[in-house]
Amino acid sequence: MISSFLHPLTLGISLNFSLEPLWHDTGIPLALMGMFIVFFALIFISMFISRLPHIMAVLDKYLPQAEQLLNPPKPREGEISDEVIAVIAAAVSEALGKPHRIIHTRELTSRDMAWPQQGRWQIQTSHIPQK
Known part of the structure; x- marks a missing residue:
C-alpha cells in the first residue's frame, strides 16, 4: 500500500515552477512599495497627532470664538441652563405626544x-407594619 504512493503518477501534466515572477512588477517590489507607503502614512499621522496641541494653540490666536464655543457661559444663580430646558421640552413633547413650548421655568x-x-x-404611614 505504501509503495503505491511512492510511484509517480503520469497524467501528462508538466509543472514549471520558478521564483522569477516574484521579482517582476507584481511580486516582492510591489509588496515592499506598499509597505513603504503604509509606514510613511503612519509616520505622518503620528507626527500630526503629536503636533496637534501646537496647531490648536496657533488656531486659538486666529479663531478666539472656538474657546467660547467650547466653554459656554455658566447660567446665573437660580437659572436653568438651555440644555436642561431642551431636555425638559423633549420630555414634555414625548409624554404628551405633540410638541410644546416652554414659556417659564423656575426651581421649586x-x-x-x-x-x-x-x-x-400619608401614603408611607398608612400601612401598619406587622409584628
Missing part, C-alpha cells in the same frame, strides 16, 4: 414641595 422651593411631601408621608 420647600413651600412648593409641601403638598407632595405631605402626600408621600
